[in-house]
Structure formats: structure tokens, C-alpha cells
Amino acid sequence: MKWIYPDYYPQFKCIAERCRHNCCIGWEIDIDYSTMGNYQKMKGPMGDRVRRNIEGSALDGHFILDENERCPLLNENGLCDLILEKGEKALCQICRDHPRFRCRLKDREEIGLGLCCEEACRLILDQKEPMRLLLEDNGRSKAELSNGEKEYLSRRNRLLAIATDRSQSVYNRMDRILEEEEEELPDLPFKQWADILLQLERLDENWTTLLKRRRNGPFRASIDDITQENLLVYFLYRHYLKNSKEGAYFCGAAAFSVLSTQIIALLCEKQSDVYDVARMYSAEIEYSDENLDALMGMLNEYNGGTME
Ligand code: SF4
Incomplete structure (x- = not known):
């Protein structure tokens, strides 16, 4: 398998609580089928809290935003309580991926960062040299x-x-x-x-x-x-x-x-x-x-x- 990405891509890091347009506010956050299964099994108070804040079925579940359109797991410091307690692996696919986008071809996946994220936007627009695409190949795919x-x-x-x-x-x-x-x-x-x-x-x-x-x-x-x-x-x-x-x-x-x-x-x-x-x-x-x-x-x- 090959991965292609712009040369600036590895420099991206979410600025979390410093973000003025946090992607956990104002966007519907869909939960993928496999993560929904994990949330149904999650133990302890965090599991209860997550389940209380979800609606929809396993196929179309999403978080219920609060009256200010904030994700119910986003705390007052602009950080995700789920990450703080369970780590990034507990996130659903959209939250893990955002702001990345992917395009799959037969032998490769092209990855990039979306301009709708303010930090990705800054990174993309501040590039002074022409963008180069980098390639990584694990050599395992024929x-x-x-x-x-x-x-x-x-x-x-x-x-x-x-x-x-x-x-x-x-x-x-x-x-x-x-x-x-x-x-x-x-x-x-x-x-x-x-x-x-x-x-x-x-x-x-x-x-x-x-x-x-x-x-x-x-x-x-x-x-x-x-x-x-x-x-x-x-x-x-x-x-x-x-x-x-x-x-x-x-x-x-x-x-x-x-x-x-x-x-x-x-x-x-x-x-x-x-x-x-x-x-x-x-x-x-x-x-x-x-x-x-x-x-x-x-x-x-x-x-x-x-x-x-
Ligand atoms: S919009 Fe970008 S920088 Fe802001 S919280 Fe989301 S991923 Fe992080």
C-alpha cells in the first residue's frame, strides 16, 4: 500500500482549546457502526455519559449537540472529555480523522487536510514553497x-x-x-x-x-x-x-x-x-x-x- 500526502501534512497538530472555530461546535457528529458498538459496551460513568448523549440507531447514530450546538463531550476548556479519559482510540471515525480527507485508488490512498479547520487552513496558506507530494510505501501491496x-x-x-x-x-x-x-x-x-x-x-x-x-x-x-x-x-x-x-x-x-x-x-x-x-x-x-x-x-x- 502507498500513502501520498502534501509535504506540510506531518506538521499538522490540532490546537484544541486555542481553536476559535472548534469543529466540535456547530457540526453534526455522526458515529460509525463499529464505534457505536464500542460505546454500547463502554463501562463506567463515561460509558453512561456517552450513551446518554447519543441518538439514532447503530447505523445512523450521532451525538446530541447542546443548546449552544456544542458536542456534549466538549468541556468548558475546549477539550474533549472522552479523549482525556479514554484516549484518542475511543473516538469515532469522523473525530479521529477530521480534518483529514482521503481518496483511495487501487494501489494507494491520498491524504490531505481540509481548509475548514482553522489550523489546517493556516498551515496550507502559509506555505512559501510550492507544495510537493510525498510518498510512503510499505511494499506489501501488489x-x-x-x-x-x-x-x-x-x-x-x-x-x-x-x-x-x-x-x-x-x-x-x-x-x-x-x-x-x-x-x-x-x-x-x-x-x-x-x-x-x-x-x-x-x-x-x-x-x-x-x-x-x-x-x-x-x-x-x-x-x-x-x-x-x-x-x-x-x-x-x-x-x-x-x-x-x-x-x-x-x-x-x-x-x-x-x-x-x-x-x-x-x-x-x-x-x-x-x-x-x-x-x-x-x-x-x-x-x-x-x-x-x-x-x-x-x-x-x-x-x-x-x-x-
Ligand atoms: S477545527 Fe481543527 S484545530 Fe480546531 S479543534 Fe477541530 S481539528 Fe482542532
Whole structure:
């Protein structure tokens, strides 16, 4: 088995009680089947407490958030009582993994960190050198990539090379990426893009306020090229392969990566805004299947593709 990950990935460490947008607040936390079984058997007061704070069946169980939308196991210091008492192995799959994402191919798993976590966001956006993918191989698997996977990997790697080609401005790189994939973005003024985002499901009032405030401009990117490169690379790495299925690639991932980078850049009034704006964009769009499907579907249709 091979594992692929961005070079910054090993530096990630959850900042727990110092996190201003703790992922244990405001998100529904689903409990996977196997962990649900462990919680049913957990002994002592912690077992009772966990079971009191769960609802749903073994197949769709989740924690009951309190009136402030906090996970019932999150203490007043912003730490998880379950980890403190039983260790990280007692966590359900989502809590163990977050903010990591994974994409599995025949011979490998690609891993990354999601921008919706403020610490991952800081790490990703603060990279000064072009992102490199690292590979670890335990040599135990004989599985090989299919021809389709090989093709999409090589196309994705070509797009990443363009995205990190610093001899060109970041705008030229975005154009080249779209040309390379023979994709285009609908030619809409930013105001209209903001209105499209305002029509999608929204979680955070700050996101709504930001979209309404920025929809009338000024329409210029206030963040530097390296930050935009980091965003572009992040979206391509995360979404391109996920969108490729054997023999049935549907287009839109390159356009989505370019569009997401441009929207985030235009929503920032100054460089330091990018951490909050990118985190919110990720939480509102990337982490909502419904919103992601709506935007990807629109770009897919515009580029003449067919979504399954
Ligand atoms: S959002 Fe990130 S840094 Fe904050 S608590 Fe969750 S994993 Fe930790």
C-alpha cells in the first residue's frame, strides 16, 4: 500500500482549546457502526455519559449537540472529555480523522487536510514553497493502478505543475489550467457569483454577511500570488481525482478549483482576511455535499459534461 500526502501534512497538530472555530461546535457528529458498538459496551460513568448523549440507531447514530450546538463531550476548556479519559482510540471515525480527507485508488490512498479547520487552513496558506507530494510505501501491496487511474493521475500532476509554475502570474496559470482541461468558467460578474452562493444552503451568518458586503466590489484580488497558488493546488489535489471515475470522468474539477480560488481572493479585503474567508468557503461549500454538488454540477453542465 502507498500513502501520498502534501509535504506540510506531518506538521499538522490540532490546537484544541486555542481553536476559535472548534469543529466540535456547530457540526453534526455522526458515529460509525463499529464505534457505536464500542460505546454500547463502554463501562463506567463515561460509558453512561456517552450513551446518554447519543441518538439514532447503530447505523445512523450521532451525538446530541447542546443548546449552544456544542458536542456534549466538549468541556468548558475546549477539550474533549472522552479523549482525556479514554484516549484518542475511543473516538469515532469522523473525530479521529477530521480534518483529514482521503481518496483511495487501487494501489494507494491520498491524504490531505481540509481548509475548514482553522489550523489546517493556516498551515496550507502559509506555505512559501510550492507544495510537493510525498510518498510512503510499505511494499506489501501488489495492486496496480488501472489505466484510467494512471491517466487521471498524470493529468492531475500536470495541472499541479502548471499551478506551481512561478515563472507565470497566477492568473496565467489559472487560464492555462482551464485550457489544458478544455474547460471554461461561465462569464458572470462577481456580483452574480455572490448571488449564486447566497442561494445555496448557508450555515454561518458571517458567511452571509461577507457575501452581501462584497457582492458590490471592489472587484480585485487582495491576496498575493503565493496564497492563491496554495489555494489552487489545494483544490486541485483534493477534488480532481475524486471526480474521475474509470471511463466516466466528468468535467468541472479544474474549473471548480479555479473558481474557488478566484471567489476566495475576491472576498478578501486584505491579505490577512484569507484565513477566515477560505475556512468559511470550505465549511460552507466543500463540506456541504449539497452545495458542492450544486456548484460542480453547474460547472459540469456548462462544460458539456454528464454527471452521474
Ligand atoms: S477545527 Fe481543527 S484545530 Fe480546531 S479543534 Fe477541530 S481539528 Fe482542532
